[in-house]
Amino acid sequence: MTSTTDLLDRIGIEDYLARADGVILHRDDSQAADPLHKSPDGALRVGVDLGTAYLVLVVLAEDGTPLAGEWQFAQVVRDGLVVDYIGAVDLLKGMKGRVERRLGRELNLAVSGYPPGVPRIEVRATANVVMAAGMDCPNLIDEPSAANNVLRLNEGAIVDIGGGTTGIAIVRDGRIVYTADEPTGGTHFSLVIAGALGISFEEAEELKVKPTEQSRLFPVVRPVMEKVASIILRHIRVHPVEHITLVGGTSAFCGITEVIQEYTGIATSVPQRPIFITPLGMALYNHAKS
Numbered sequence: 001m002t003s004t005t006d007l008l009d010r011i012g013i014e015d016y017l018a019r020a021d022g023v024i025l026h027r028d029d030s031q032a033a034d035p036l037h038k039s040p041d042g043a044l045r046v047g048v049d050l051g052t053a054y055l056v057l058v059v060l061a062e063d064g065t066p067l068a069g070e071w072q073f074a075q076v077v078r079d080g081l082v083v084d085y086i087g088a089v090d091l092l093k094g095m096k097g098r099v100e101r102r103l104g105r106e107l108n109l110a111v112s113g114y115p116p117g118v119p120r121i122e123v124r125a126t127a128n129v130v131m132a133a134g135m136d137c138p139n140l141i142d143e144p145s146a147a148n149n150v151l152r153l154n155e156g157a158i159v160d161i162g163g164g165t166t167g168i169a170i171v172r173d174g175r176i177v178y179t180a181d182e183p184t185g186g187t188h189f190s191l192v193i194a195g196a197l198g199i200s201f202e203e204a205e206e207l208k209v210k211p212t213e214q215s216r217l218f219p220v221v222r223p224v225m226e227k228v229a230s231i232i233l234r235h236i237r238v239h240p241v242e243h244i245t246l247v248g249g250t251s252a253f254c255g256i257t258e259v260i261q262e263y264t265g266i267a268t269s270v271p272q273r274p275i276f277i278t279p280l281g282m283a284l285y286n287h288a289k290s
């Protein structure tokens with residue numbers, strides 16, 4: 001049987017994330033249009049990440065090749081808890097339908113995830129959203145393990161700076177041995193920007209993600225970055241590591257790696273496109289298991 005992480009193995013994480021970004025952001029539909037993959041016969045690997053800020057649906061071929069995806073800003077889930085069930089189902093149904101039309105295939109099965117520490121009953125609500133959108137969802141994976149399906153670290157800390165929270169996971173011998181999740185994330189960046197510039201939260205969100213605006217916004221959000229760094233430091237004091245790898249959308253903010261490295265005194269890096277690592281790792285779940 002083909003190893004499911006073939007493509008990631010072959011081209012390396014940066015090129016893999018670039019290809020995934022291309023198909024999820026619809027910058028590059030060439031792979032979906034590739035006759036080899038347009039209607040792939042093999043099983044499809046589907047990941048659904050119901051995040052605080054973004055819903056992400058990603059479809060991979062059996063060998064891990066990113067085929068199609070959708071993402072949407074949505075406030076239907078808060079820190080792993082589904083707060084707008086109907087809204088979440090509606091959005092996911094729409095995303096699924098568009099991806100199915102692009103691929104010419106039905107999506108029947110998906111892997112979703114949950115932030116560590118979320119109560120079991122709430123985790124079930126996540127699976128219920130996926131099922132109500134028309135896909136079976138027998139497997140749920142904790143988010144740091146999903147991220148490590150892509151990063152494949154043996155040792156270190158994976159820090160997921162998302163919309164609502166910062167998740168810290170300690171990896172030893174390739175396994176997650178400790179996790180924590182604390183309520184500071186990209187939403188707080190946007191709130192601080194909105195307050196400082198006298199604009200709405202939505203305007204701040206739009207401004208914040210523009211690379212050309214980030215150097216002028218840096219002094220405004222630096223204290224929030226330091227708050228994130230202080231959270232990380234508190235956990236890794238007890239669970240020492242030699243390296244921190246950042247994932248999650250907020251890790252894309254220019255300069256955050258340096259702030260965290262300086263504050264914690266620990267070597268810190270971020271892949272060039274950290275936002276889709278966790279959803280991709282959900283889709284890769286079956287691969288990692290096989």
Ligand SMILES: Nc1ncnc2c1ncn2[C@@H]1O[C@H](COP(=O)(O)OP(=O)(O)OP(=O)(O)O)[C@@H](O)[C@H]1O
Nearest residue numbers: 051052053054162163164165186248249250252253
């Ligand atoms: N280029 C960027 N620069 C800075 N922040 C960004 C960028 N792109 C996205 N973000 C921010 O990243 C956050 C979303 O990241 P992500 O999708 O990892 O979070 P989530 O999974 O929805 O939330 P959580 O994991 O907290 O539930 C949002 O706050 C968004 O504004």
Ligand SMILES: [Mg+2]
Nearest residue numbers: 051052162278
């Ligand atoms: Mg997330």
